Amino acid sequence: MGDISDLVSHFITMNLCKNQGCLDYGQLCEKISPIYKDPDEMLSGVLTEKNRFVIVDGKEKTGCSVRPDSVVVAKTSLRVCQSLPGNCHRNCGNLHLCRYFVCGDCRYRNKCRNCHELDTEHNAAVLMRLGLQNLEPSELFLLLLLNDPYLLPEVMQHLPI
Ligand SMILES: [Zn+2]
Ligand SMILES: [Zn+2]
Incomplete structure (x- = not known):
């Protein structure tokens, strides 16, 4: 490449x-x-x-x-980490991000115990590795919603993407 x-x-x-x-x-x-x-x-x-x-x-x-x-x-191989915060291994390649935040409706807002920041050291490194660091958050979230089965409501997980 x-x-x-x-x-x-x-x-x-x-x-x-x-x-x-x-x-x-x-x-x-x-x-x-x-x-x-x-x-x-x-x-x-x-x-x-x-x-x-x-x-x-x-x-x-x-x-x-x-x-x-x-x-x-x-398409992207980027995924949202499914481990609980702090329960993940050191070199996890997934985003540490609240799945509800990505889906646009985390009702806990700044009281949420899951991460709502893309520019943490971990998330920035994950995005950089995949060359996705310049996307706007809304663009990145769309990319994730299109690709990450973890974010889809169960009924949609059976549709081919
Ligand atoms: Zn992780
Ligand atoms: Zn949240």
């Missing part, structure tokens, strides 16, 4: 997160085209990163390597 594709991959993730987590391939090409002469070549390479993107194939047929109406969905 070269530096440029890392940057593009990051750029795509940010754009997906600003658009409810997904965009058409055609829309993504438009976003990349001011920066790269051949957005199709750049994107089709970067989007093969199976741990960061899922492509749901569209029907439109063109010369592009991915059909323009295919939907690209942001």
Whole structure:
């Protein structure tokens, strides 16, 4: 993985997160085209990163390597830690964050005993490792909601994502 594709991959993730987590391939090409002469070549390479993107194939047929109406969905291996606060091993790679806070409705607010901060030393390191440190909290939470089964209501855990 070269530096440029890392940057593009990051750029795509940010754009997906600003658009409810997904965009058409055609829309993504438009976003990349001011920066790269051949957005199709750049994107089709970067989007093969199976741990960061899922492509749901569209029907439109063109010369592009991915059909323009295919939907690209942001994916991440990032998870919210399920251990109780203080009960976790030292090099835990998950976010130490209140799951209700991520879901947008922690009713304990600042009295909550779970963490509501993204910029603790642990969380900052976890985000940095996955290259997600520049996402806005709302974008990051969306990414988590799309990916972490622990955050989904039980009824939705049976839907393929
Ligand atoms: Zn943990
Ligand atoms: Zn909370």
